[in-house]
Amino acid sequence: MNNDGDVFGDGAKAHRLICGTPEQDDPPTSGGAGLDTILGGHPTTIFVSASVAFVGTKVGRELKVPHNTYIMAAAAVSSYSSTQTEARQAAQQYLNSRLTNGSTSNGAERAFTVPEINISSSFSSSLEDRKKVAAKIHDACTNSGFFHITGHGVPEETRQAILGLAKRFFKETPRSKKEALHVKNSKYFRGYEPADYTYVNPGDWEATDAAPETKEGFNWGYEAGLDPTGGDGQYRELDGEDVNGNAWPSEDDVPGFYETIRAYYGEILNLARHLFRLFALSLDLPEEYFDPMMTHPGGIARLLYYPAPNNPQPLDPATKEKEIGLGAHTDYECFTILLCSTAPGLEILSPDDKWVPAPAVDGSFIINVADFLMRWTNGVYKSTVHRVVNRTRDERFSVPFFFSINYDQVVETLPSCVSAENPSKYPPVKAGEYVLERLRATAKDM
Numbered sequence: 001m002n003n004d005g006d007v008f009g010d011g012a013k014a015h016r017l018i019c020g021t022p023e024q025d026d027p028p029t030s031g032g033a034g035l036d037t038i039l040g041g042h043p044t045t046i047f048v049s050a051s052v053a054f055v056g057t058k059v060g061r062e063l064k065v066p067h068n069t070y071i072m073a074a075a076a077v078s079s080y081s082s083t084q085t086e087a088r089q090a091a092q093q094y095l096n097s098r099l100t101n102g103s104t105s106n107g108a109e110r111a112f113t114v115p116e117i118n119i120s121s122s123f124s125s126s127l128e129d130r131k132k133v134a135a136k137i138h139d140a141c142t143n144s145g146f147f148h149i150t151g152h153g154v155p156e157e158t159r160q161a162i163l164g165l166a167k168r169f170f171k172e173t174p175r176s177k178k179e180a181l182h183v184k185n186s187k188y189f190r191g192y193e194p195a196d197y198t199y200v201n202p203g204d205w206e207a208t209d210a211a212p213e214t215k216e217g218f219n220w221g222y223e224a225g226l227d228p229t230g231g232d233g234q235y236r237e238l239d240g241e242d243v244n245g246n247a248w249p250s251e252d253d254v255p256g257f258y259e260t261i262r263a264y265y266g267e268i269l270n271l272a273r274h275l276f277r278l279f280a281l282s283l284d285l286p287e288e289y290f291d292p293m294m295t296h297p298g299g300i301a302r303l304l305y306y307p308a309p310n311n312p313q314p315l316d317p318a319t320k321e322k323e324i325g326l327g328a329h330t331d332y333e334c335f336t337i338l339l340c341s342t343a344p345g346l347e348i349l350s351p352d353d354k355w356v357p358a359p360a361v362d363g364s365f366i367i368n369v370a371d372f373l374m375r376w377t378n379g380v381y382k383s384t385v386h387r388v389v390n391r392t393r394d395e396r397f398s399v400p401f402f403f404s405i406n407y408d409q410v411v412e413t414l415p416s417c418v419s420a421e422n423p424s425k426y427p428p429v430k431a432g433e434y435v436l437e438r439l440r441a442t443a444k445d446m
């Protein structure tokens with residue numbers, strides 16, 4: 001974090017915050033009447049307000065903030081969707097729990113880690129072996145919410161092929177061909193997204209000086225033709241429509257595009273279903289618990305390109321005016337499977353407001369819990385704020401895959417995550433509606 005309180009280190013955001021007067025001296029510890037007001041802003045605000053309210057060490061860019069003063073975004077609460085407000089509340093609760101109960105039973109603080117988990121033994125026929133891997137996943141999901149997996153079985157050629165495709169698409173395809181696939185033509189947000197078209201952090205729309213996001217993207221979603229199982233013929237789009245929302249470049253424009261996507265997406269769908277079984281075990285549920293909910297699952301994926309920055313910045317807390325690749329945000333679905341090229345850039349916000357660079361692990365995928373799973377687990381699994389800042393002189397490519405469940409599935413808080421002492425904090429919600437509401441908030445004209 002910068003010395004002047006610029007928590008997101010982008011040199012542009014903190015002064016968009018205004019001071020609010022708390023109605024109580026102690027910070028709220030759970031959802032309730034006061035929390036909506038306090039969480040009026042985007043994720044930046046949550047973490048600023050949390051650190052101010054609970055730690056009392058942070059100051060705003062232009063305002064010195066007293067310990068018991070909450071900071072709110074200038075934007076009106078009403079401009080945010082209910083699902084975003086809810087996600088903010090969950091993030092706030094995460095911070096609270098880290099700050100107040102963040103210790104293990106022996107009293108030692110649990111270090112914020114992004115562990116490497118070799119999942120090869122999770123393919124074993126022994127349930128005990130699979131449970132051992134699941135226990136490691138549980139640990140990671142209740143800690144940083146991020147972990148690397150190795151031993152996943154996805155061939156290196158398939159991983160390199162999609163990174164190569166991303167490079168070809170972004171660097172060698174004429175702009176007019178890409179523009180013809182512009183996401184503004186898709187109500188499901190599929191297709192090509194030029195640099196600075198969306199802010200992954202919707203709060204940035206209200207800012208006149210938010211750093212533009214330098215990423216370019218290509219988005220697609222599930223279709224039965226990409227599913228190695230062939231699907232069950234029941235796929236429904238985010239809004240429940242029986243359509244295929246994808247938009248693809250022609251074979252003439254980008255030879256091999258669909259085939260390369262199909263090979264990669266098929267591997268990742270298999271892996272995601274496998275991981276969801278491990279997540280079930282990790283949550284003390286029957287291993288097949290989620291199976292009927294992933295027969296035609298939502299699974300948006302993106303090719304992302306982060307150009308080499310004009311002004312690469314070292315990880316120096318005093319540095320200003322950094323170029324942002326992708327603003328600070330949490331993901332929306334159940335969990336994300338991320339493939340990155342060699343250039344680093346992903347940074348994860350620790351509870352003490354430090355941007356922790358995700359370590360590079362050869363041949364791995366980075367997995368992170370997203371908001372829908374955090375909600376579904378009643379806040380037990382953590383969906384953690386992260387961003388991308390390319391600080392190298394190299395361009396960067398990545399391929400995130402955001403795994404959901406069948407979009408037409410309504411879910412209630414998982415039975416293993418509620419108890420008399422910890423009742424469900426969330427009403428039932430339909431998976432697709434939740435994700436669509438979050439996606440719509442990221443682009444001005446969607």
Ligand SMILES: O=C(O)CCC(=O)C(=O)O
Pocket residue numbers: 302304326331338340345346386387388397398399400
């Ligand atoms: O490009 C990356 O490494 C991360 C992308 C990401 O966080 C996202 O698309 O949600």
Ligand SMILES: [Fe+2]
Pocket residue numbers: 329330331386
């Ligand atoms: Fe993300």
